[in-house]
Amino acid sequence: MPTVTVSVNGKSHTVDVAPETLLVELIREKLRLTGTHIGCDTSQCGACVVHVDGAAVKSCTMLAVSADGAKVTTIEGLANGSALHPMQEAFREHHGLQCGFCTPGMIMSAVDMVSRRGSELDERTIREELEGNICRCTGYHNIVKAVAAGAKAMKGGSKTARAAE
Amino acid sequence: MSATGIGAAVRRKEDHRFITGTGNYTSDITRPGEVRAYFVRSPHAHATIKKVDVKAAEKMPGVVAVLTGADLAGDKIGGLICGWAIFSKDGSPMKAGAHPAIAADKVRCVGDAVAVVLAETLAQARDAAEKVKVDYGTLPSVVDPAKAQAKGAPQVHDVAPNNTIYEWHLGDKAATDAAFASAKHVTKLDIVNNRLVPNAMEPRAAIAEYDQGNDSLTLWNTSQNPHVARLVISAFIGMAPEHKLRVIAPDVGGGFGSKIFIYPEEVVALWASRRVKRPVKWVSDRSEAFLTDAHGRDHVTHAEMAFDASGKITGLRAKTIANLGAYMSTFSSSVPTYLYATLLSGQYAIPSIYCEVDAVYTNTAPVDAYRGAGRPEATFVVERLVEVGAREQGIDPAELRRRNFVKSFPHQTPVIMAYDAGDYNASLTKAMEMADYKNFGKRKADSEKKGKLRGIGFSTYIEACGIAPSQAVGSLGAGVGLWESAEVRVNPTGSVEILTGSHSHGQGHETTFAQLVSERLGVPIETVSVVHGDTDKVQFGMGTYGSRSGAVGMSAIVKALDKVEAKAKKVAGYMMEASADDIEFKNGSFTVKGTDKKVGWGDVTLNAYIAHKFTGGQLEPGLKEGAFYDPTNFTFPAGCHIAEVEIDPDTGKTEIANWVAVDDFGVIINPMIVEGQVHGGIAQGIGQALLEGASYNSDGQLVTGSFMDYTMPRADDLPNFKVGTTVTKCPSNPLGIKGCGEAGAIAAPAALINAITNAVGHEKVPMPASPSAVWKAAQGGMKRAAE
Numbered sequence: 028m029p030t031v032t033v034s035v036n037g038k039s040h041t042v043d044v045a046p047e048t049l050l051v052e053l054i055r056e057k058l059r060l061t062g063t064h065i066g067c068d069t070s071q072c073g074a075c076v077v078h079v080d081g082a083a084v085k086s087c088t089m090l091a092v093s094a095d096g097a098k099v100t101t102i103e104g105l106a107n108g109s110a111l112h113p114m115q116e117a118f119r120e121h122h123g124l125q126c127g128f129c130t131p132g133m134i135m136s137a138v139d140m141v142s143r144r145g146s147e148l149d150e151r152t153i154r155e156e157l158e159g160n161i162c163r164c165t166g167y168h169n170i171v172k173a174v175a176a177g178a179k180a181m182k183g184g185s186k187t188a189r190a191a192e
Numbered sequence: 193m194s195a196t197g198i199g200a201a202v203r204r205k206e207d208h209r210f211i212t213g214t215g216n217y218t219s220d221i222t223r224p225g226e227v228r229a230y231f232v233r234s235p236h237a238h239a240t241i242k243k244v245d246v247k248a249a250e251k252m253p254g255v256v257a258v259l260t261g262a263d264l265a266g267d268k269i270g271g272l273i274c275g276w277a278i279f280s281k282d283g284s285p286m287k288a289g290a291h292p293a294i295a296a297d298k299v300r301c302v303g304d305a306v307a308v309v310l311a312e313t314l315a316q317a318r319d320a321a322e323k324v325k326v327d328y329g330t331l332p333s334v335v336d337p338a339k340a341q342a343k344g345a346p347q348v349h350d351v352a353p354n355n356t357i358y359e360w361h362l363g364d365k366a367a368t369d370a371a372f373a374s375a376k377h378v379t380k381l382d383i384v385n386n387r388l389v390p391n392a393m394e395p396r397a398a399i400a401e402y403d404q405g406n407d408s409l410t411l412w413n414t415s416q417n418p419h420v421a422r423l424v425i426s427a428f429i430g431m432a433p434e435h436k437l438r439v440i441a442p443d444v445g446g447g448f449g450s451k452i453f454i455y456p457e458e459v460v461a462l463w464a465s466r467r468v469k470r471p472v473k474w475v476s477d478r479s480e481a482f483l484t485d486a487h488g489r490d491h492v493t494h495a496e497m498a499f500d501a502s503g504k505i506t507g508l509r510a511k512t513i514a515n516l517g518a519y520m521s522t523f524s525s526s527v528p529t530y531l532y533a534t535l536l537s538g539q540y541a542i543p544s545i546y547c548e549v550d551a552v553y554t555n556t557a558p559v560d561a562y563r564g565a566g567r568p569e570a571t572f573v574v575e576r577l578v579e580v581g582a583r584e585q586g587i588d589p590a591e592l593r594r595r596n597f598v599k600s601f602p603h604q605t606p607v608i609m610a611y612d613a614g615d616y617n618a619s620l621t622k623a624m625e626m627a628d629y630k631n632f633g634k635r636k637a638d639s640e641k642k643g644k645l646r647g648i649g650f651s652t653y654i655e656a657c658g659i660a661p662s663q664a665v666g667s668l669g670a671g672v673g674l675w676e677s678a679e680v681r682v683n684p685t686g687s688v689e690i691l692t693g694s695h696s697h698g699q700g701h702e703t704t705f706a707q708l709v710s711e712r713l714g715v716p717i718e719t720v721s722v723v724h725g726d727t728d729k730v731q732f733g734m735g736t737y738g739s740r741s742g743a744v745g746m747s748a749i750v751k752a753l754d755k756v757e758a759k760a761k762k763v764a765g766y767m768m769e770a771s772a773d774d775i776e777f778k779n780g781s782f783t784v785k786g787t788d789k790k791v792g793w794g795d796v797t798l799n800a801y802i803a804h805k806f807t808g809g810q811l812e813p814g815l816k817e818g819a820f821y822d823p824t825n826f827t828f829p830a831g832c833h834i835a836e837v838e839i840d841p842d843t844g845k846t847e848i849a850n851w852v853a854v855d856d857f858g859v860i861i862n863p864m865i866v867e868g869q870v871h872g873g874i875a876q877g878i879g880q881a882l883l884e885g886a887s888y889n890s891d892g893q894l895v896t897g898s899f900m901d902y903t904m905p906r907a908d909d910l911p912n913f914k915v916g917t918t919v920t921k922c923p924s925n926p927l928g929i930k931g932c933g934e935a936g937a938i939a940a941p942a943a944l945i946n947a948i949t950n951a952v953g954h955e956k957v958p959m960p961a962s963p964s965a966v967w968k969a970a971q972g973g974m975k976r977a978a979e
Binding site: 045047055059060061062063064065066067068069071072074101102103105106111115118119120122124125126127128129130131134150151153154155157158160161162163164165166167168169170171 | 203204206207208209210211212213214215217219220222315391392393394395443444445446448477478479697698699700864865867868869871872873874875876898899900904905906907908910912913936
């Protein structure tokens with residue numbers, strides 16, 4: 028059985044995994060970080076988005092062995108201690124979530140969106156960028172608001188910028 | 193209004209765990225020693241099972257057991273049931289076929305379970321499942337509800353000849369036919385209400401654990417109503433006595449109706465856990481969800497509306513064939529009957545209505561309640577007829593609606609419902625202002641200059657929510673009462689726990705219910721917690737669906753709070769040596785009328801438990817009260833949605849240019865949460881009208897079986913929504929709440945199809961109105977315009 032060493036949320040783990048193990052399975056089942064969710068089996072829904080070496084990845088499309096040596100951030104690693112990341116705070120403030128199941132992936136995608144597209148995001152950009160994340164509850168209206176506000180707050184030099192990365 | 197009381201947009205208490213990844217969904221739970229379950233499912237829509245050979249699978253690595261339908265039958269585990277009895281016109285009861293949790297003799301749809309493999313890991317269970325050999329005798333299948341009753345059609349269940357479950361009707365046929373005979377104008381429509389897959393983002397899951405020492409079972413599952421699940425699994429399926437079965441629905445990731453029902457997999461998990469004496473975990477993957485979650489809608493309808501010379505509606509008649517799929521799911525029978533035909537009066541005073549509904553079996557996934565459940569189907573029929581009727585008679589659609597609105601209350605419709613309060617003109621007027629209706633012509637002209645087609649469509653919808661009172665639903669065939677329970681536990685330090693039979697799967701009960709308590713008791717919202725979803729904690733409850741948690745669930749809390757306040761006044765009376773009748777309670781303080789004597793909430797709650805001042809022994813210590821609330825009527829949320837679209841006639845692409853929703857939900861506890869519910873409902877309604885449609889081929893294979901084939905609304909498919917409200921209080925419950933959860937999904941499809949047909953000048957636009965369908969209609973409309 029292959030051995031994989033990954034840094035997840037700033038903590039190094041060395042684990043034995045079956046070769047077919049997906050990164051999301053490693054995260055959820057071996058490391059018991061269950062904030063990263065599985066919502067489909069075709070890499071469409073985005074509930075499993077994490078950051079691998081600073082870039083958003085659908086963790087259901089990556090083998091755990093491919094993450095050997097990588098730095099992974101999951102939703103659990105986004106806040107700086109008890110201080111929420113501005114994007115987390117924005118989702119709460121703007122009611123960007125209802126059942127919460129798609130939320131971790133949404134937030135991880137949104138943070139990645141800001142790092143790629145900057146902090147001044149118009150509605151159209153946000154909607155297009157969220158193509159890979161499905162939400163069934165909110166109709167996206169408040170998610171779009173939350174992402175725009177979270178992006179601005181990230182620029183504002185929040186103290187809680189991606190602590191683990 | 194306080195910052196955390198009724199009417200305040202309080203940020204949600206539950207959000208912290210969801211945004212930090214610390215929620216607790218069923219699939220997040222692991223139990224020591226658990227095995228993973230994987231189902232072997234039929235690849236055929238219709239086949240006899242000649243033989244199931246599990247020998248090779250049993251020898252695979254990690255396999256603990258492979259169980260079949262024969263094993264299930266051998267252990268005398270009962271089949272799944274439909275809990276709402278419907279009777280045909282001739283008085284005969286509905287013809288429900290057997291629904292074993294694992295098929296033993298015959299499979300009736302693709303995805304029907306034929307065996308379950310239990311193994312140490314999911315991968316091992318999957319590998320072993322491939323070794324289960326099933327010898328099928330394939331049979332021809334029927335998938336189209338309009339063809340299910342045809343002579344010679346394949347028979348899904350022997351007990352239901354011609355695949356007909358019931359032939360039901362409602363209303364006065366003779367009076368309605370007379371209205372049509374004397375009509376000045378009759379509008380006729382053929383409508384297909386498309387089949388939808390609910391697709392809550394959290395797939396269903398179940399973990400069952402057998403406790404040998406106590407001979408009891410615990411089930412963690414993705415349920416909207418864990419108590420009903422326990423009742424059905426105990427009383428009808430015979431798994432275990434009710435007191436030996438605990439059902440826990442932890443955080444649930446969306447439901448939209450699909451998690452109301454009792455499903456085969458949770459029954460099998462419980463049974464298997466007792467057999468192998470280890471916890472059994474099953475988590476649906478998305479492909480399984482598409483095949484096995486109960487779908488929604490799937491009606492084929494012919495409907496007609498009669499008008500007199502002044503544009504007054506004099507009659508409505510409809511004939512609907514409702515597809516219930518291969519098995520009757522838990523509440524499937526009620527959806528195309530009492531949740532559908534009873535709403536065919538819409539917001540209008542219609543003197544005569546007659547509706548016939550045939551429910552049929554087909555070789556497709558079961559169909560049951562999905563957000564709106566029957567009411568979107570009714571609204572679509574009524575609002576399409578009214579809009580088309582207005583166009584045919586050359587009357588402005590808003591004006592035609594106004595002429596026919598119910599204006600005085602209470603209003604008894606010809607189809608059971610008695611509307612209690614509303615102001616339909618107010619929501620229409622406000623929506624027209626918000627949509628800038630008067631300048632639509634200018635915008636249309638601007639679109640035409642760009643070579644685009646612009647259209648506007650109304651939907652003035654009504655729904656019946658709460659799904660109660662119990663006596664009423666009982667008289668209509670419901671196997672359960674539809675009240676709600678609450679218990680208010682006040683701790684010695686003054687903090688409060690609310691135990692409720694409602695269950696939140698995204699609706700934010702932990703916040704809104706706490707707002708009610710904060711307002712009522714004058715306590716900080718942080719000191720209130722809500723407990724739900726565990727049959728060992730909450731004694732009984734009916735769960736969350738039918739937009740009922742505010743109107744029914746919170747009313748039960750009000751009743752319990754009334755009792756708490758009465759008792760707390762007695763405690764305060766002892767403390768201040770005054771009669772309880774002289775105690776006033778306001779903003780968290782108890783005072784004696786006409787004096788300056790005053791004690792605070794925390795003093796009273798502590799004294800309730802130390803009981804040092806209860807002289808005479810007439811007052812019991814403690815501060816905990818429970819209540820059951822059974823409404824006296826349904827609630828009737830209503831409103832007006834206006835959709836405006838711009839269509840490219842060359843590509844058929846529809847762009848939603850504007851969406852206005854003005855809803856009357858009665859009193860609103862948290863406007864932020866209510867707006868969120870409206871947004872989500874509209875998105876699902878737009879999804880139905882524009883994007884979504886479950887499609888089976890003639891062999892019964894689900895062609896749209898994944899997110900790659902079934903078009904879920906994505907962020908770039910939808911606009912921002914303009915949401916407003918008007919308020920008439922619901923007179924039948926203490927808070928004046930009507931409910932908001934389903935409105936968007938009920939209103940939206942008709943508004944959007946009305947807008948698209950208005951734009952293209954052609955009424956034959958199917959749902960989903962895909963670009964190719966809209967392009968064809970646009971070509972037809974332009975051809976018609978040229979003639």
